[in-house]
Amino acid sequence: MSAHPSRPASDAPVLSVRDLRIEFPLGIVVDGSSFDIARGQTMGLVGESGSGKSMTSLAIMGLLPKEATTTGSARFHGDELLHRSDASMRRTRGDQIAMIFQDPLSSLNPYYTVGFQIAEAYRAHKGGTKAAAMRKAAEAMDRVRIPDAAGRVGHYPHQFSGGMRQRVMIAMALVCEPDLIIGDEPTTALDVTVQAQILDLLAEVQEMTQAAMLFITHDLAVVSQISDHVTVMRFGQTVEQGTAEQIFSNPGNDYTKALLAATPRLDDVVDLPEPILTKGGR
Amino acid sequence: MSDIATPLLAANDLSKEFRTGRREKFTAVEGVSFDVHRRQTLGIVGESGSGKSTTARMIARLIDPTSGSVEFQGEEITQRSGSSLRDFRSGVQVVFQDPYSSLNPRHTVEEVVSAPLRYQKRTATGGYRNMVKAAMERVGLNPDHSTRYPRQFSGGQAQRIGIARALIVEPKLVICDEAVSALDVSVQAQVLELLVDLQRERDISYIFIAHDLAVVRQIAHKVAVMQKGRIVEQGPRDEIFDAPQHEYTKTLLSAVPSIDPRWDAGRCS
Numbered sequence: 001m002s003a004h005p006s007r008p009a010s011d012a013p014v015l016s017v018r019d020l021r022i023e024f025p026l027g028i029v030v031d032g033s034s035f036d037i038a039r040g041q042t043m044g045l046v047g048e049s050g051s052g053k054s055m056t057s058l059a060i061m062g063l064l065p066k067e068a069t070t071t072g073s074a075r076f077h078g079d080e081l082l083h084r085s086d087a088s089m090r091r092t093r094g095d096q097i098a099m100i101f102q103d104p105l106s107s108l109n110p111y112y113t114v115g116f117q118i119a120e121a122y123r124a125h126k127g128g129t130k131a132a133a134m135r136k137a138a139e140a141m142d143r144v145r146i147p148d149a150a151g152r153v154g155h156y157p158h159q160f161s162g163g164m165r166q167r168v169m170i171a172m173a174l175v176c177e178p179d180l181i182i183g184d185e186p187t188t189a190l191d192v193t194v195q196a197q198i199l200d201l202l203a204e205v206q207e208m209t210q211a212a213m214l215f216i217t218h219d220l221a222v223v224s225q226i227s228d229h230v231t232v233m234r235f236g237q238t239v240e241q242g243t244a245e246q247i248f249s250n251p252g253n254d255y256t257k258a259l260l261a262a263t264p265r266l267d268d269v270v271d272l273p274e275p276i277l278t279k280g281g282r
Numbered sequence: 283m284s285d286i287a288t289p290l291l292a293a294n295d296l297s298k299e300f301r302t303g304r305r306e307k308f309t310a311v312e313g314v315s316f317d318v319h320r321r322q323t324l325g326i327v328g329e330s331g332s333g334k335s336t337t338a339r340m341i342a343r344l345i346d347p348t349s350g351s352v353e354f355q356g357e358e359i360t361q362r363s364g365s366s367l368r369d370f371r372s373g374v375q376v377v378f379q380d381p382y383s384s385l386n387p388r389h390t391v392e393e394v395v396s397a398p399l400r401y402q403k404r405t406a407t408g409g410y411r412n413m414v415k416a417a418m419e420r421v422g423l424n425p426d427h428s429t430r431y432p433r434q435f436s437g438g439q440a441q442r443i444g445i446a447r448a449l450i451v452e453p454k455l456v457i458c459d460e461a462v463s464a465l466d467v468s469v470q471a472q473v474l475e476l477l478v479d480l481q482r483e484r485d486i487s488y489i490f491i492a493h494d495l496a497v498v499r500q501i502a503h504k505v506a507v508m509q510k511g512r513i514v515e516q517g518p519r520d521e522i523f524d525a526p527q528h529e530y531t532k533t534l535l536s537a538v539p540s541i542d543p544r545w546d547a548g549r550c551s
């Protein structure tokens with residue numbers, strides 16, 4: 001492998017994952033994953049349910065359960081992320097790397113208002129007064145299209161709908177203007193109109209900050225629209241990797257092809273059992 | 283018209299207000315009515331925050347409506363308590379929107395999935411284990427993992443644990459709140475097929491809440507569209523999809539993402 005000493009620094013990947021392997025006492029869940037994401041670029045990570053997508057992202061965030069062991073490397077701006085101390089990972093998280101989790105309800109604290117949680121995320125990395133951070137939080141909630149944001153900063157997570165909680169997570173991830181955004185199914189709980197707005201917002205933020213993005217989703221249509229590159233996983237392994245164009249117009253792997261073929265389409269109409277509408281009807 | 287069957291479930295003018303402060307209230311659902319017949323699926327789609335989950339929770343009697351009523355097999359259930367509530371609960375299962383938080387983290391999957399059997403005091407020769415394993419297998423989970431805890435599963439696997447739990451008894455109505463959203467399209471197709479097969483075999487009815495309109499079109503006989511706490515439009519599936527009347531339905535349908543048409547290779551295979 002030859003190095004590229006002449007390459008300008010801005011070309012160096014923001015995130016570089018090499019031979020990442022994650023093992024639990026019960027078995028291997030990620031078996032040799034490698035990919036790079038450059039500034040301003042988006043990697044779409046798709047694949048079978050249980051194939052190791054969330055585990056890959058948790059390894060990068062230093063948030064794997066304690067019983068997991070990892071080998072390989074994940075470098076962020078050249079610095080190794082694996083096996084770092086909790087304290088040093090905490091500084092990087094939020095400030096430079098932000099994650100939108102798959103299950104918003106269990107990643108928000110039920111005892112604090114959503115506004116407070118966004119404000120604290122902001123203050124931990126950018127400082128300032130509590131009042132200023134609270135205003136930032138309201139602004140951020142407004143940007144993710146939460147109706148009456150200023151009026152709802154004082155509400156608790158359980159008072160929000162599933163999609164609103166997901167938007168709170170997105171707001172929290174964006175207030176710190178991170179260099180790397182990891183979204184694990186960040187828009188699945190949203191209706192398609194709000195989803196389109198949030199994807200536009202992410203693109204806008206990315207354009208402005210040149211953040212790199214790792215976007216995990218089962219929605220291949222969304223992946224085709226936002227990704228520069230795509231990685232397809234199954235059983236802990238990468239079965240195919242390429243540019244979005246390659247993966248969608250000329251998929252090489254049978255599993256990738258099967259996924260594309262199984263994508264439900266709005267004009268597919270299937271036969272359903274007849275409902276029982278009359279008394280004698282069966 | 284006396285030949286018309288009593289719907290399995292009817293929601294009549296349901297409303298829900300939440301208290302959000304000492305003086306403030308928030309109306310999450312307002313004047314929602316629909317019915318679901320046996321062997322029928324009602325799809326509910328709509329804006330995030332429009333009251334879909336709140337409606338589902340009122341129907342399952344997890345929360346009380348502020349006004350309005352729910353009838354199950356022609357009988358009002360909003361006032362039921364004790365054993366008659368228990369009867370109703372046995373016939374209605376819910377698959378919740380947030381997979382992990384709806385599963386008790388300290389119970390093994392076997393305990394979680396067999397909970398409805400225990401609730402109904404069912405007896406099974408050789409215990410519940412074999413029934414749990416069969417239910418896990420049907421939703422594409424490895425039955426050998428029945429002694430694991432929910433946290434040891436992925437998001438989509440946790441979601442399938444919720445589905446296995448709902449289907450292990452023989453419910454008359456299953457309320458699916460974003461029940462297949464965390465599944466890859468291939469497993470999702472398998473689960474949708476399972477739901478339709480069970481409907482055909484056992485005359486099950488579903489209330490199927492989802493943001494994925496293509497999925498709703500594959501499973502629902504009729505569709506209700508919600509916005510800001512109200513149903514703005516409801517009707518037979520193809521009418522809603524092919525000839526939507528309300529502006530919001532039109533907006534929603536036009537925002538459905540599709541695979542970038544330049545690359546759409548899956549189309550022809």
Ligand SMILES: Nc1ncnc2c1ncn2[C@@H]1O[C@H](COP(=O)(O)OP(=O)(O)OP(=O)(O)O)[C@@H](O)[C@H]1O
Nearest residue numbers: 024029049050051052053054055434435436437438
């Ligand atoms: N604590 C654990 N111990 C053992 N195995 C685990 C543990 N947590 C998760 N797993 C397994 O690791 C595998 C990968 O999980 P992961 O959450 O990364 O999947 P995923 O690709 O994100 O799936 P989904 O699309 O369903 O969210 C799964 O098969 C899961 O059962």
Ligand SMILES: Nc1ncnc2c1ncn2[C@@H]1O[C@H](COP(=O)(O)OP(=O)(O)OP(=O)(O)O)[C@@H](O)[C@H]1O
Nearest residue numbers: 159160161162163300310330331332333334335336
């Ligand atoms: N316990 C509560 N207290 C106050 N407001 C609530 C409560 N539960 C729900 N709400 C509000 O009621 C409205 C409807 O919420 P609901 O969860 O029913 O929406 P939804 O249609 O399921 O949305 P999503 O698609 O995002 O899941 C939202 O504005 C939500 O904030």
Ligand SMILES: [Mg+2]
Nearest residue numbers: 054102436437
């Ligand atoms: Mg996952």
Ligand SMILES: [Mg+2]
Nearest residue numbers: 161162335379
């Ligand atoms: Mg909901």
